[in-house]
Amino acid sequence: MTYRFKYLFLIIMLVLIFPKIIFSETLTASQILNKVDESLFPDSLIMEMKMINHESSKRETEFIYQVKAIKDVGTLLIFKSPASEIGKKFLLKDRNIWMAIPGVSNPMRLSIRQNFMNSSFSNNDLMDTEYNDDYVPVLDDIIKLEGKDYYRIICKAKNPKVTYNKVVMIIGKDNFIPRRIEYHTRSGKLLKTLTLSDIKQLAGRPRPTKMVMRNQMEEDVYTTVIIESMEEKKNLPKSIFTLDSLRK
Amino acid sequence: MIKVVTKFNLLTIIYLLLIPSILHGSNSLIVHGNVEWDLGISKPRDTILNVEEIRLEELEDCLWCFVNPEITASDEFGFYSKVRLQKPLIRNTSASLYVDQAYFNYNVDPQISLLAGKKRLPWGYSYLWSPSLILNPQRYIFEPERYLEGIPLFVLGYSGTVISPKLLWAARAPKQEEELKLENSYLGFQIDGYFSGLELFLNGLASSKKEKSVGLGIRKDVLGFIVHIEGSAVKNSQRRYFYDPSILDKGDQIYYTKNQNWYPVLTAGFNRMLSEDSFLIFEYFYDRRGFQGREFDNFVNSLTYFKDKSTQSSDDYYTQSFSEVLEAYTPGTIRRNYAYLAYSHRLKKDWNFGLRALTSLDDGSGFIYPFISFSATANCLIEMENCVPFYAEPNSEFGLLPLEWSTMMKIKIFF
Numbered sequence: 001m002t003y004r005f006k007y008l009f010l011i012i013m014l015v016l017i018f019p020k021i022i023f024s025e026t027l028t029a030s031q032i033l034n035k036v037d038e039s040l041f042p043d044s045l046i047m048e049m050k051m052i053n054h055e056s057s058k059r060e061t062e063f064i065y066q067v068k069a070i071k072d073v074g075t076l077l078i079f080k081s082p083a084s085e086i087g088k089k090f091l092l093k094d095r096n097i098w099m100a101i102p103g104v105s106n107p108m109r110l111s112i113r114q115n116f117m118n119s120s121f122s123n124n125d126l127m128d129t130e131y132n133d134d135y136v137p138v139l140d141d142i143i144k145l146e147g148k149d150y151y152r153i154i155c156k157a158k159n160p161k162v163t164y165n166k167v168v169m170i171i172g173k174d175n176f177i178p179r180r181i182e183y184h185t186r187s188g189k190l191l192k193t194l195t196l197s198d199i200k201q202l203a204g205r206p207r208p209t210k211m212v213m214r215n216q217m218e219e220d221v222y223t224t225v226i227i228e229s230m231e232e233k234k235n236l237p238k239s240i241f242t243l244d245s246l247r248k
Numbered sequence: 249m250i251k252v253v254t255k256f257n258l259l260t261i262i263y264l265l266l267i268p269s270i271l272h273g274s275n276s277l278i279v280h281g282n283v284e285w286d287l288g289i290s291k292p293r294d295t296i297l298n299v300e301e302i303r304l305e306e307l308e309d310c311l312w313c314f315v316n317p318e319i320t321a322s323d324e325f326g327f328y329s330k331v332r333l334q335k336p337l338i339r340n341t342s343a344s345l346y347v348d349q350a351y352f353n354y355n356v357d358p359q360i361s362l363l364a365g366k367k368r369l370p371w372g373y374s375y376l377w378s379p380s381l382i383l384n385p386q387r388y389i390f391e392p393e394r395y396l397e398g399i400p401l402f403v404l405g406y407s408g409t410v411i412s413p414k415l416l417w418a419a420r421a422p423k424q425e426e427e428l429k430l431e432n433s434y435l436g437f438q439i440d441g442y443f444s445g446l447e448l449f450l451n452g453l454a455s456s457k458k459e460k461s462v463g464l465g466i467r468k469d470v471l472g473f474i475v476h477i478e479g480s481a482v483k484n485s486q487r488r489y490f491y492d493p494s495i496l497d498k499g500d501q502i503y504y505t506k507n508q509n510w511y512p513v514l515t516a517g518f519n520r521m522l523s524e525d526s527f528l529i530f531e532y533f534y535d536r537r538g539f540q541g542r543e544f545d546n547f548v549n550s551l552t553y554f555k556d557k558s559t560q561s562s563d564d565y566y567t568q569s570f571s572e573v574l575e576a577y578t579p580g581t582i583r584r585n586y587a588y589l590a591y592s593h594r595l596k597k598d599w600n601f602g603l604r605a606l607t608s609l610d611d612g613s614g615f616i617y618p619f620i621s622f623s624a625t626a627n628c629l630i631e632m633e634n635c636v637p638f639y640a641e642p643n644s645e646f647g648l649l650p651l652e653w654s655t656m657m658k659i660k661i662f663f
Binding site for chain 1: 278280282316318326328353358359361363370371373374393405407408409412442444445447469472474476519520521524594597598626627629663
C-alpha cells in the first residue's frame, strides 16, 4: 500500500468511525441544554399529568391536570381532579403566571416564585423548563454513574428574576435526558433536588415520565409528578395562551 | 317546596341552545360542585336597623348546594353553568334554586369567539371592587369569592397575542320578580393589551338611560408585588343622594336626588407572596360618588325618619320609602374611601389560617373576619369563621350593622 492509499484509508476511517465521538465531545453546554429541552417535551403538546404531594409519611394529596403548551408562546394548565379544584386554570406566559377559577374570580396574577398548589415545585419549575433562556450553562465535567456517562452542567442565572441562582444538571450523554437537577440559592445552598426517571416512549421518542422534587429542608415532604400521556399537537391555536382563555 | 328564582327566561334559551350541541354529540359532560352546611351563632345588637331588615344569609344557618354542570361539545363549543340551591335551616323557609351563571362559548375560529348567556363580566384586575364594571353585582364583602351572580350578556371577542378587543351587549341583572328590560341594557367595549409583562385595558360602557363609564387599568409585577391600578369615570350614576328629612314637607314625595356629573372611581392594590406559606392581598378603593359628611348624615336621618314614620303610620308611602332608603345601605360601597386586606397562611399540612379586614376610611368603622380551615380529606373542608364589626360611632357605616359578632362553622364536601 502506497503512502497515498494509507492517507486515504486513514481519512475514510476518521470520517466513518469517529464523527460521532468528535461531534458529541465538541457539543457546547448550551447545545446540550437545547437537546435537554427536546428530550423532555416536544415544542407543541397536550399532556395529562398527575401530581402527588407527599405532605407527611401518612398524607398524600393527588391532583390531575391537563397541560397545553407551545414553546416560547405559553403553557396552560387545567385541573381535572380533585373535585375541589376542577376547572381551576393556570397560564404561564413569558415570566408571568395567572390563576383563574372560572365564574368565581377574574384571572389573578401571581408571582412566578410562588409554590405551585402547596407542592415542592414552584410555579416556574413545572411550567418553564427551558433553562437556556434564563441561565448561562457551563460544561463542568463528564462523570460515570452506574456504568453510564453523564454530562455535569452548571447553569448560572443570567436573569435576576429567575427562581434559583444556580442549577446543576446531570444529563445522560447518550439520550440527553436529565437524571438529576439540583437547585441552589443565591448563597450557594442546595434547596431542592429533582430526580427524573421511568423513561418511556412518548410523543415519538424516549422521555422521562416520573419527576420527584425534594425540598432539602423537609425530609418527609416531596412531590411526585407523573406524565400519564403526551401527544405532540402542532396545530394548537396560540389564542388559548391569552388571558381571554382564562375568562371563558 | 323549592322556589325557582331564574329572574328571566334566559335559562330556557340557553337550554334550547344546548339541545343541538348534545345531539351533535358532546365530548364530555362534567358535573361538579359542593354541598355546604353553615352552622352559625351570632349576637345581635340594637341599631336603627334590626336583623330582619338586614338579611345576612351568608352569616346564618343554611344548607347550600352548588352544582356546576359543564358540557364540552367540541373544541369550539362549550356550555358552563353554576346553579345554587339554598335552604335556610333554622328559619325553615322554603328552599330556593338560583341559576347564578349559565352561558355558552363558541370559538368561531382560533381567534374569534362568541360568549352569550348569564355570566359575570370577567374584566378588570381588582379583587373586591371593580371601578369600571358598573354592571356586575358587587362582590360579597365578607367573602369575595363566594357565589357570584352573573348578568345577561353577549360578547364578541378577538384574542390576539398583544391586543384583544371585545364588543359587548349586557344588561343590569333584574331584581327579583322583575323582568329583563331592554332599557336597562348597555353597549360596551374593552381592549386588552399585553406588552412584555405589562397588562393594560381600556373599556367603555353606555346605557340607554345615559349612564356611562370609561375605564382604564394596568397591572405589573414590580419586585414580586403584583400591582394593579384601575380607574374609571362614571356619569349619570344611579346612586341616590338623600335630602335632610327635617326639610321635607308633609307628603313630600321627593326625598332624594341623583347626580349627572362625571365621577372618578379608583382601585389600587397588590398581592404578594410573603413566604412559601403566606399570601397577602391589599386593595384601596375610592369612589367619588360615595357619601361623605352631610350626605351620610342625611342617609342615616332618612333611614330613621322613614322607619319611625312607617311604624307610626299605615301609609304605604313611608314603608316603600323606608325600603328604598334601606336598599342604599350597601356596606363596603356606600362611602368614599376604603381599605381591604386579605391574608392567608398555611399553618401546617392541612391547616390554614386567614384574615380578611375592611375599613371605611371615612368613619373608621369596618370589620375583621378571621378564619381557620382544616382539610379532612382532599374533598372535605371544615372552616371556623368569625365576623366582628368595629366602629367608633353607632351611626357609622358598620356601626349600623345590627350585629355584635357572628361565629360560623362551615362544612364543605366537594364532588
